[in-house]
Amino acid sequence: MNGFIDRSRAWARFGVLALLWGSTFLWIELALDALTPVQVTCSRCVLGALTLLAACLGSGRRLPRSRAVWGRIVVAAFFCNALPFAMFSVGQQSIDSGVAGVLNATTPLWSLLIGVVTGAERGLRPSRLGGLLLGFAGVVLIFAPWRAAEPGGWGALAVVVAAGSYAVGFTFMSHFLVGKGIPTISLSAAQLVAATALTVPTLPTGGLRPIDIGPGTLIAVVILGVVATGATFHLTYRNIAAEGATDTATVGYLLPVVSVALGVIVLDEDFGLRSAVGMAVVLAGVGLTRRQSRSPAQARAKTTGGRTGRNGLPRHGLPRHERDVRQ
Template sequence: MRVAVLALLWGSSFLWIKLSLDGGLAPLHVTVVRCALGAAVLLGLARAARQRLPRDRRTWGHLVVAALFCNALPFLFFSIGEQTVDSGVAGVMNATTPLWSLGLGLLLRTDRGLGPYRLGGLVLGLAGTLLIFAPWHEAGLASSGALVLLAAAVSYAVAFAYMARHLIGRGTEPLALSAAQLLVATGLTALGLPFTAGSGTAPSLTGVAAVVVLGVFGTGLTFHLNSRLIADEGPTAAATVGYLLPVVSVALGALVLGEALSVRVVVGMAVVLAGVGLTRYRPSSDRTAARSTPFRARMTSGVSSTSRMPRPETPATCHGDSM
């Protein structure tokens, strides 16, 4: 039940972005409000849990980089992209994040080598992405909006690599760390407000309601639910949520917004998810070792690695949209 609720909350983020934009809010306004409300929720939860924000300058410095690539840029990119691209397609583009994470890990030599399954998954996932873009087709999605959405997925991948090296497992409680990260993201995105022209008209009630839901539920509350899911049931449950996100986004786009269900996009989504699954494949010997060790022990000993699965979120909020 929790997996379904979490998938619905996260997968609906793309719907709320689209409704906010259609309601008269500019992409940057959506991003700032989303970060601010998400930060407010997490700060309240952290206070209730008696978790303190980081106090050392080094951590805050790393949080600036993490907030830029994990929140400010991708949140803004998704809002910009959805001005011209369907919300369902945005969800599918987001699903390519693990592929870019693998490619970046290989480039930086922080990931293990490519076996036949991972290589096949990478090729299959990129083929699915190409199928969705269909640059050879008149009705393809090779537009600036789609490329911006893809840039958001790449930004998440950069953030995952940076956070794994500089923030995760450094002694700060995840809830407080995520609250601090979204607080920094709010400040970063707010810097652009003086340079953003408004539409000249007040946003509609639907637009305001959508961005509030996006910030409170799609950005703040979902992190808390996801962290509880990982703590109680382990990363496999969180990975299941990640696979459901694009399915939810496509379904909601079609049912609520009347977005066309292109066969090419649906097939491309299936190919991308199959590719992601192959890149996260573990040999039977690894699975046997993981099953023989309790989950909490694996989390502290390093036997289990979340880098091998699609991540809806990392412990510090790479939030709302990422697998």
């Protein structure tokens, strides 16, 4: 029964994360009606940081104090927040929100590639290698470099860079921040504070333009910062702590469904045949990369009704600080 409840909670977290994360591209698109990419990036970092700081203080938690931890947080903030947030804002100036969501689904592919390069993915099976190649073929199809006259090509490239940056950030966070005895609410709040510190200095490059913003756009900016950045990022951190970086990246499977649906329904975006085929190819490739045989530890856990954590350990067998980090 406990195993069923844990799995249900995991699927619920993934579903909520996919819905919130997938809607991000809609809010960015609406925010760009009145703000520059730099202003969008800074505003979502500031609002997200304030949201999580309030949640952190309200729960009685404190921000990390160690300089070494803050150093790692700054690195994670660059790859998981500052850089991808800026790339999404720049990219969506020339591509639709639905296409941005599709391209963001390549994050699991980048995670696998990082694992191959670093040696974390050993004995790569032909099906997973084929999935990796197929997924990137889908990206090329959407990017369409042979159609150089289309301005959207560079926007697509910016979003692909953002997806790759997410993969780097997730991997770094999984190895150097989670599971160290620091509550995830403290880590996520501190990381958005660091992201704010990294992005605010970029305002002179295009963020000092006067703002003429209407009520609708203002609401979109607030939702982008408070919900799609603050709440979503904390939920992402909790998933990394509970499921690992690679499994968390697979929430990208559902992002295209949410982003495309919202783009077509709310923004009346035209989702063309090439993008649709490219989306199908990307998702097929990602699906192949996630096909893997069950490890012996996982098989034992399945027969005993337990769940496994990182390194194949049962959840209840993790050290106490590993369990506490999921708060």
